[in-house]
Amino acid sequence: MRWLIGILLLFLILLQYRLWVGEGSMAQKVELEKKLSAQQEENEQLKLRNQLIADEVNNLRNGLEGIEEKARNELGMIKEGETFFMVIEKPARSAGEGLE
Numbered sequence: 001m002r003w004l005i006g007i008l009l010l011f012l013i014l015l016q017y018r019l020w021v022g023e024g025s026m027a028q029k030v031e032l033e034k035k036l037s038a039q040q041e042e043n044e045q046l047k048l049r050n051q052l053i054a055d056e057v058n059n060l061r062n063g064l065e066g067i068e069e070k071a072r073n074e075l076g077m078i079k080e081g082e083t084f085f086m087v088i089e090k091p092a093r094s095a096g097e098g099l100e
Helices: 002-020 026-062 064-075
Strands: none
Touching: 002 026, 026 064
């Protein structure tokens, strides 16, 4: 009977080891939950980015205003008859300039 208790105790120890430390353990579960949470957050950010891109594509397909805005902002285009003014600012002087 003693050897049966010893074997059962050994099995209990092995099962506890696997539960806390081995493959599929609680520590591994917590680590995987953290990775899952981080991946879900990244997915939400990417969904938002994709929605913004889809909205921009839809805007460009449906109206000239979107195309005109993109041409003005990204390509620097102007309409016929408009006057374009370019303001060039002087670079700020550094502390050591002009003291010589």
